[in-house]
Amino acid sequence: MITVYGEGRGFRVVWLLEEMGLAYRVRAVDLLAGVEQDREFLAVNPAGFIPAIVDGDIIMVESIAILEYLLATRGPSDLAPTPDDPAFATYQQFLHMGEAGLAGPINAIVATEILAPEGEKRNWTTGWALGTFESRLGLVRRQLDQTPYMAGERFTAADISVTYALELAARTGCFTLGPVECAYVARTAAREAYARAMDNCPATKAWAAEVAGGRSEG
Structure with a gap:
């Protein structure tokens, strides 16, 4: 199952996962409280920003990169036009x-x-x-x-x-x-x-x- 760390821009990722019907869980990350003590999250993304995902052995950060990764690895999908599509x-x-x-x-x-x-x-x-x-x-x-x-x-x-x-x-x-x-x-x-x-x-x-x-x- 894919784990999504953090909301914020992580909402983009969760929305796409829902559109694609993929299993996931959201793990909250409180940036306002500081992430210095959140060792689990920092092990995933030492830079300390959200979102991040863990998909098996794969760790990804940056919301748009994550969208492209999910569409490429779990597609094809109508949510992403192919290169031969005029759009x-x-x-x-x-x-x-x-x-x-x-x-x-x-x-x-x-x-x-x-x-x-x-x-x-x-x-x-x-x-x-x-x-x-x-x-x-x-x-x-x-x-x-x-x-x-x-x-x-x-x-x-x-x-x-x-x-x-x-x-x-x-x-x-x-x-x-x-x-x-x-x-x-x-x-x-x-x-x-x-x-x-x-x-x-x-x-x-x-x-x-x-x-x-x-x-x-x-």
């Missing part, structure tokens, strides 16, 4: 953009908000990160003007990647999604596998409910 290039672009161009810059803003001294929370780097996110979001919007999903007419792992990033931006308060992105997230998050993944990621589910509750009160 392949677009799929690859948005699969990686979901982290490199969207979630990565948001992470820099969130880390600064949490860890930086009060006078340094808004700085050049966070401005650059937000600008990067917005420029890549423009490519997402352009794609959604043409097709309902990132790679075309059908849902793929690229949508798992991008949906996570958009929800991260919205839940952290870094960015207010527009109507096009909101409709897209509502479409992808309505999938049964997404709901099952949420049930198996209790911290993520509680955070999402807390954010939604705060918005309704506001």
Whole structure:
């Protein structure tokens, strides 16, 4: 059975595992409490970041790499267009953009908000990160003007990647999604596998409910 260490970006992995119908378990990792005493996790990933997976003798880190690994070793799957598919290039672009161009810059803003001294929370780097996110979001919007999903007419792992990033931006308060992105997230998050993944990621589910509750009160 595959073990997924940590939620956060690990939600992408859990969602894909649910879509593919694969057996797994989630092992919680509390980064906010520090991982110095979590010897089991540090034995898996000495760098101390999440997610990580253990699949037999294989250890993998980095959420997008894990998605590609699972699709390659447990596929073929409709969630990953093959190289001869006209949608392949677009799929690859948005699969990686979901982290490199969207979630990565948001992470820099969130880390600064949490860890930086009060006078340094808004700085050049966070401005650059937000600008990067917005420029890549423009490519997402352009794609959604043409097709309902990132790679075309059908849902793929690229949508798992991008949906996570958009929800991260919205839940952290870094960015207010527009109507096009909101409709897209509502479409992808309505999938049964997404709901099952949420049930198996209790911290993520509680955070999402807390954010939604705060918005309704506001």
